[in-house]
Amino acid sequence: xxxxxxxxxxxxxxxxxxxRVWLGxxxxxAVLAVLPFLLGMAGQSWIRTLNxxxxxxxxxxxxxxxxxxxxxxxxxxxxxxxxxAYVWALLASPHFGLHLPFWAILPAGVFLxxxxxxxxxxxxxxxxxxxxxxxxxxxxxxxxxFMNNLDAPVNITNGPQGINRIDTFKVGEFMxxxxxxxLGFRITGPEKYYYLLLFCVLVIVLMCxxxxxxxIGRAWEAVREDEIAAKAMGINTRNIKLLAFSMGASFxxxxxxxxxxxxxxxxxxxxxxxxxxxxxxxxVLGGMGHIPGVILGALLLAIFPExxxxxxxxxxxxxxxxxxxxxxxxxxxMFGFALVLVMIFRPAGLWPSRVRRRELAGAGKxxx
Amino acid sequence: MDILLQQLINGITVGSVYxxxxxxxxxxxxxxxxxxxxxxxxxxxxAMIATTLVVSLVGGGVASMPAWLAIIVALLLAIPACxxxxxxxxxxxxxxxxxxxRLAALITAIGVSIIIQNLAMMIWGxxxxxxPHIIQPRIFEIGGARISLLQIIIILAATAIMAGLLLxxxxxxxxxxxxxxxxxxxxxxLMGVNINTVISAAFLIGSALxxxxxxxxxxxYGVAQYTMGxxxxxxxxxxxxxxxxxxxxxxxLGGLLLGIIESLGAGYIGDLTNGVFGSNYQDVxxxxxxxxxxxxxxxxxxxxxxxxxx
Numbered sequence: 001x002x003x004x005x006x007x008x009x010x011x012x013x014x015x016x017x018x019x020r021v022w023l024g025x026x027x028x029x030a031v032l033a034v035l036p037f038l039l040g041m042a043g044q045s046w047i048r049t050l051n052x053x054x055x056x057x058x059x060x061x062x063x064x065x066x067x068x069x070x071x072x073x074x075x076x077x078x079x080x081x082x083x084x085a086y087v088w089a090l091l092a093s094p095h096f097g098l099h100l101p102f103w104a105i106l107p108a109g110v111f112l113x114x115x116x117x118x119x120x121x122x123x124x125x126x127x128x129x130x131x132x133x134x135x136x137x138x139x140x141x142x143x144x145x146f147m148n149n150l151d152a153p154v155n156i157t158n159g160p161q162g163i164n165r166i167d168t169f170k171v172g173e174f175m176x177x178x179x180x181x182x183l184g185f186r187i188t189g190p191e192k193y194y195y196l197l198l199f200c201v202l203v204i205v206l207m208c209x210x211x212x213x214x215x216i217g218r219a220w221e222a223v224r225e226d227e228i229a230a231k232a233m234g235i236n237t238r239n240i241k242l243l244a245f246s247m248g249a250s251f252x253x254x255x256x257x258x259x260x261x262x263x264x265x266x267x268x269x270x271x272x273x274x275x276x277x278x279x280x281x282x283x284v285l286g287g288m289g290h291i292p293g294v295i296l297g298a299l300l301l302a303i304f305p306e307x308x309x310x311x312x313x314x315x316x317x318x319x320x321x322x323x324x325x326x327x328x329x330x331x332x333x334m335f336g337f338a339l340v341l342v343m344i345f346r347p348a349g350l351w352p353s354r355v356r357r358r359e360l361a362g363a364g365k366x367x368x
Numbered sequence: 369m370d371i372l373l374q375q376l377i378n379g380i381t382v383g384s385v386y387x388x389x390x391x392x393x394x395x396x397x398x399x400x401x402x403x404x405x406x407x408x409x410x411x412x413x414x415a416m417i418a419t420t421l422v423v424s425l426v427g428g429g430v431a432s433m434p435a436w437l438a439i440i441v442a443l444l445l446a447i448p449a450c451x452x453x454x455x456x457x458x459x460x461x462x463x464x465x466x467x468x469x470r471l472a473a474l475i476t477a478i479g480v481s482i483i484i485q486n487l488a489m490m491i492w493g494x495x496x497x498x499x500p501h502i503i504q505p506r507i508f509e510i511g512g513a514r515i516s517l518l519q520i521i522i523i524l525a526a527t528a529i530m531a532g533l534l535l536x537x538x539x540x541x542x543x544x545x546x547x548x549x550x551x552x553x554x555x556x557x558l559m560g561v562n563i564n565t566v567i568s569a570a571f572l573i574g575s576a577l578x579x580x581x582x583x584x585x586x587x588x589y590g591v592a593q594y595t596m597g598x599x600x601x602x603x604x605x606x607x608x609x610x611x612x613x614x615x616x617x618x619x620x621l622g623g624l625l626l627g628i629i630e631s632l633g634a635g636y637i638g639d640l641t642n643g644v645f646g647s648n649y650q651d652v653x654x655x656x657x658x659x660x661x662x663x664x665x666x667x668x669x670x671x672x673x674x675x676x677x678x
Contacts, residue, residue, distance in 0.1 A: 067471075073471055073474050123659055123662050126666075130402075130403045130474060131609070131666075134403060134602070134658070135658060135662065138602055138606075138654075138658060139655070141598075141599070141651070142655050145648075145649065145652060149648050273598070277482060329486050333486040333487065333490070336479045336481075336482030336485075336486060337479070338479070339478060339479030339482070340476050343465060343475050343476045343479070344461070344464045344465060347469075
């Protein structure tokens with residue numbers, strides 16, 4: 001029944017999109033297009049923050065496929081991000097002397113991340129979700145242990161020092177990492193990356209939206225709601241879950257490759273459990289399974305630490321005359337409380353999807 | 369041969385600590401079907417409290433205590449602190465979600481784990497705390513291998529505690545109530561079992577065991593840090609799965625086996641691979657064990673229930 005009403009609404013929207021909506025889209029697009037220049041006035045560092053926020057949006061959308069659509073808790077998601085980042089770093093840096101073009105590396109990174117996702121999911125998907133959570137948790141750590149130790153006997157990852165001087169993203173002779181003059185207009189590296197990342201995010205959003213309303217998306221939802229019923233309806237639950245896993249992982253791979261090329265440096269430190277938890281927080285806080293909610297969550301939590309740093313440190317200095325609690329600890333503590341409180345009081349997130357809100361509210365009523 | 373024996377002794381020592389922690393996972397899982405991600409962090413809190421206390425009790429010139437007394441005092445304070453922590457987590461974070469979707473409870477458990485870790489970081493800082501070498505390193509020789517007094521104490525204490533737990537679970541009213549709740553919560557409730565009390569009791573007992581394990585770990589390795597609970601928890605969970613989650617005997621067996629596998633693996637991996645992989649891959653073993661168990665025998669060594677209960 002819910003599907004019928006969604007369909008009806010969708011049809012109504014297609015028949016006549018109101019001028020108001022179009023105006024909104026155009027305005028929104030205009031804001032997105034000039035955003036880096038507006039922020040650039042406040043300082044280039046804000047553009048970098050914005051770029052990281054966009055990378056987090058990609059990660060959160062990828063994890064949302066696994067956690068939000070298919071209902072599988074993945075606690076080692078950052079490992080796929082690491083795979084993407086290291087593939088780019090190894091194939092486009094002086095470390096091995098390789099400098100392959102992006103159209104070769106990007107698919108390789110995405111493919112490897114997807115394979116890693118499928119491999120990780122395969123042994124556990126027949127079992128209950130809890131096992132998957134713990135296996136992914138372990139997997140995330142294992143990937144980090146390997147990155148840290150694979151500098152001997154053959155130096156593959158360069159160990160804890162990481163890999164530096166990684167090539168920037170370039171299309172032909174157009175380098176995304178460098179400042180240059182275009183039509184008498186000076187445009188910096190971070191600004192160029194902003195557009196590249198924005199493009200990636202838009203493609204991923206489009207894919208997510210199309211996936212959600214597709215046969216596969218419906219199947220994911222069915223598996224999430226009741227796996228046994230889904231199986232009875234003829235869904236190959238194992239394959240569909242595996243697909244969710246590798247699809248989510250591949251988005252993580254894209255984000256990793258972008259991160260690597262933008263930073264020019266990767267080390268195992270960037271891929272700790274804390275990062276996995278941060279991305280999970282974005283998805284949970286924003287609203288599991290609801291694309292605009294997840295984007296909101298990612299943007300909020302990516303920009304939040306910067307704000308926290310700007311507020312907490314001076315505040316402590318004025319009150320105590322010293323920095324007693326570092327912002328990083330406070331951030332993680334607040335993330336922890338956010339996870340618990342959101343789950344107890346607003347399980348569908350800040351900006352929930354209609355379906356999800358209804359079903360999670362239903363669960364709450366049953367309890368009361 | 370003596371290397372083998374030596375690694376076995378080390379493995380059994382570490383394994384008995386894993387077993388204590390695994391019991392906490394398995395009790396909670398058996399009764400409410402939740403993987404309590406925060407359990408490893410409860411162990412960490414126990415270790416941190418004990419280390420701080422022992423440092424101040426033994427090191428301080430004014431009130432220096434004999435080593436054994438200091439450790440007992442540390443235990444007596446760490447156990448109630450951890451029990452309180454476990455109880456609070458259950459009462460305020462897990463209980464409201466008992467009927468919520470499984471995913472919600474799991475996410476909450478991760479949240480609790482992060483909260484405990486970061487609170488600990490704020491209290492004790494990011495650095496490793498070192499546990500003073502207060503126990504005389506008295507060492508006995510058995511067939512070419514060395515076993516220290518501390519190892520003997522850890523193994524004996526863990527065995528005694530586990531025997532006590534089995535007695536409680538199989539011989540007392542509370543134990544009967546716990547087993548009934550694990551079998552079917554609703555029906556046990558109808559039979560007059562106070563479900564909330566039973567679940568709280570499981571958390572309290574599990575956290576007390578975690579505190580003891582924490583004290584053992586920090587005494588044995590000589591260090592404690594706020595992130596130590598993560599790997600320890602992961603390994604103990606692996607031990608619980610290896611033995612068959614929800615099964616007390618299984619958790620004990622799984623813990624011992626995992627400890628032995630890990631120390632044998634770390635001891636021999638260098639030789640077996642001609643030095644390509646070293647003991648820095650030690651932490652990978654428990655993960656491989658976990659994957660293998662999940663693929664080939666998901667119910668574990670002693671478990672009967674296969675995990676597809678929706």
